[in-house]
Amino acid sequence: MKGFYRSKYTTASGEVRYAAVTQFEATDARRAFPCWDEPAIKATFDVILIVPKDRVALSNMNLIERKSYPDDKNLVEVKFARTPIMSTYLVAFVVGEYDFVETRSADGVLVRVYTPVGKAEQGKFALEVAAKTLPFYKDYFNVPYPLPKIDLIAIADFAAGAMENWGLVTYRETALLIDPKNSCSSSRQWVALVVGHELAHQWFGNLVTMEWWTHLWLNEGFASWIEYLCVDHCFPEYDIWTQFVSADYTRAQELDALDNSHPIEVSVGHPSEVDEIFDAISYSKGASVIRMLHDYIGDEDFRKGMNQYLTKFQEKNAATEDLWESLEQASGKPIAAVMSTWTKQMGFPLIYVESEEKEDSRILKLSQRKFCASGPHHGEESPQWMVPISICTSESPASAKLRFLMDKPEMTVVLEGVSPDQWVKLNPGTVGFYRTQYSPSMLESLLPGIRDLSLQPVDRLGLQNDLFSMARAGLISTVEVLKVMEAFVNEPNYTVWSDLSCNLGILATLLSHTDFHEEIQDFVRDVFSPIGQRLGWDPKQGEGKC
Ligand code: BES
Numbered sequence: 001m002k003g004f005y006r007s008k009y010t011t012a013s014g015e016v017r018y019a020a021v022t023q024f025e026a027t028d029a030r031r032a033f034p035c036w037d038e039p040a041i042k043a044t045f046d047v048i049l050i051v052p053k054d055r056v057a058l059s060n061m062n063l064i065e066r067k068s069y070p071d072d073k074n075l076v077e078v079k080f081a082r083t084p085i086m087s088t089y090l091v092a093f094v095v096g097e098y099d100f101v102e103t104r105s106a107d108g109v110l111v112r113v114y115t116p117v118g119k120a121e122q123g124k125f126a127l128e129v130a131a132k133t134l135p136f137y138k139d140y141f142n143v144p145y146p147l148p149k150i151d152l153i154a155i156a157d158f159a160a161g162a163m164e165n166w167g168l169v170t171y172r173e174t175a176l177l178i179d180p181k182n183s184c185s186s187s188r189q190w191v192a193l194v195v196g197h198e199l200a201h202q203w204f205g206n207l208v209t210m211e212w213w214t215h216l217w218l219n220e221g222f223a224s225w226i227e228y229l230c231v232d233h234c235f236p237e238y239d240i241w242t243q244f245v246s247a248d249y250t251r252a253q254e255l256d257a258l259d260n261s262h263p264i265e266v267s268v269g270h271p272s273e274v275d276e277i278f279d280a281i282s283y284s285k286g287a288s289v290i291r292m293l294h295d296y297i298g299d300e301d302f303r304k305g306m307n308q309y310l311t312k313f314q315e316k317n318a319a320t321e322d323l324w325e326s327l328e329q330a331s332g333k334p335i336a337a338v339m340s341t342w343t344k345q346m347g348f349p350l351i352y353v354e355s356e357e358k359e360d361s362r363i364l365k366l367s368q369r370k371f372c373a374s375g376p377h378h379g380e381e382s383p384q385w386m387v388p389i390s391i392c393t394s395e396s397p398a399s400a401k402l403r404f405l406m407d408k409p410e411m412t413v414v415l416e417g418v419s420p421d422q423w424v425k426l427n428p429g430t431v432g433f434y435r436t437q438y439s440p441s442m443l444e445s446l447l448p449g450i451r452d453l454s455l456q457p458v459d460r461l462g463l464q465n466d467l468f469s470m471a472r473a474g475l476i477s478t479v480e481v482l483k484v485m486e487a488f489v490n491e492p493n494y495t496v497w498s499d500l501s502c503n504l505g506i507l508a509t510l511l512s513h514t515d516f517h518e519e520i521q522d523f524v525r526d527v528f529s530p531i532g533q534r535l536g537w538d539p540k541q542g543e544g545k546c
């Protein structure tokens with residue numbers, strides 16, 4: 001499923017047929033036509049296809065001419081408008097049998113979703129998402145979508161999830177089609193995220209393209225972050241950011257704590273090396289550090305910097321440093337210095353924090369050290385990060401009371417105006433890409449915040465995930481972590497439960513076939529009983545669907 005390839009499908013009557021489709025990223029445009037097949041060698045493309053006259057033929061641009069083909073009356077010649085200046089990996093064409101649904105987005109772009117014949121209805125959800133998403137990005141970047149049309153098409157045989165070809169985005173069927181009667185909420189969320197991801201690339205990737213594949217992480221990490229921003233805008237009821245933390249952030253931390261992880265930015269040469277970096281470090285860690293950066297800069301300056309970058313480099317190529325420069329100019333903050341500690345070295349820090357009360361203030365002592373899944377590497381000097389730290393208290397659990405840049409191995413900070421009955425927590429929103437180890441007394445003081453749900457769901461999720469990971473790394477006692485589970489008796493959030501259940505599952509598997517098997521089974525039953533009883537087995541009226 002590379003280059004210009006054949007995709008097999010079965011018609012409603014059971015007949016086997018073939019469509020002709022393309023997948024060029026990263027280095028397979030050269031399989032379809034001779035070209036300088038590198039992202040920085042951009043050109044315009046005039047596509048002409050000679051196709052059976054009863055087939056749908058699509059390419060990046062709109063059709064401008066259709067005429068009969070003199071040598072064969074069953075064929076027609078179709079010609080598409082000239083593309084803007086673009087990279088070869090984004091060229092696409094599709095020939096096959098499809099139905100479609102269409103609309104015009106508020107910003108005037110003709111949007112079509114192409115589906116297998118007879119399934120047009122299943123394209124309506126993606127159409128609605130795409131029509132909402134285009135104006136969202138236009139407004140967010142303050143740059144209009146540059147083509148007159150965009151097609152989203154479901155391909156029967158497709159290797160990736162989806163591909164952002166400019167103006168003709170190709171999808172695996174499960175990433176685009178929704179059966180209004182039978183598809184579940186998680187499928188809807190997935191389709192919304194994938195559409196949000198590929199449409200973001202129309203600006204970030206297609207209009208401004210990476211100079212070389214070394215900067216692929218920026219393309220994919222950025223799209224993997226902003227897809228959540230977009231879905232949160234279109235469907236606030238999904239509570240999608242909590243799912244980001246569970247799906248991308250914790251996964252990235254799990255992999256990046258291994259000794260065989262790699263830095264986000266890696267130099268690549270041969271095409272096989274390019275294929276290797278389409279991985280969870282580029283996507284999930286990339287998205288997580290961009291989320292941290294966005295939070296550090298603030299939305300207003302971030303958007304200003306993005307607009308400057310997209311305008312300055314439109315129809316051209318850019319490197320990671322070019323984005324940092326634009327963001328640095330917009331924010332006045334040391335973006336390149338901060339971000340290079342996250343993209344050029346692998347891993348991330350564990351921040352150890354202890355606190356001392358002094359009248360109405362808390363003195364917090366913080367220190368950072370690389371977090372290793374295999375336990376601390378004693379005797380080795382730890383790499384250091386420039387960590388944007390924020391701290392909240394029980395007075396306002398969702399907003400930072402204090403923000404600062406931790407640019408040393410150890411720092412002491414003072415929080416003023418914190419009464420002795422308040423708890424203090426690092427990393428509200430679980431935005432900073434680090435784990436936190438609290439002193440026993442600080443951890444103890446946070447438990448009421450879990451029990452009474454005043455800590456945000458993402459923070460309850462992040463806290464237990466840190467604890468389990470530290471126990472697995474041998475830094476703290478598993479028994480102490482299991483004691484914390486008791487505080488989750490009132491937990492109502494599905495995403496928090498799914499992460500917690502995964503962590504307990506790892507432990508239960510570890511203890512199976514040991515003397516503790518029965519005990520851990522009992523323990524897990526106790527943890528899940530209250531929520532099990534509250535929810536019951538059958539769906540109830542008005543119950544959340546996601
Ligand atoms: N550009 C990629 C598609 C791609 C992946 C091409 C690997 C070549 C090799 C696309 O934008 C993408 O990231 N697709 C994701 C889905 C997305 C929602 C994370 C995919 O295919 O998994």
Ligand code: ZN
Nearest residue numbers: 197219220223
């Ligand atoms: Zn992508």
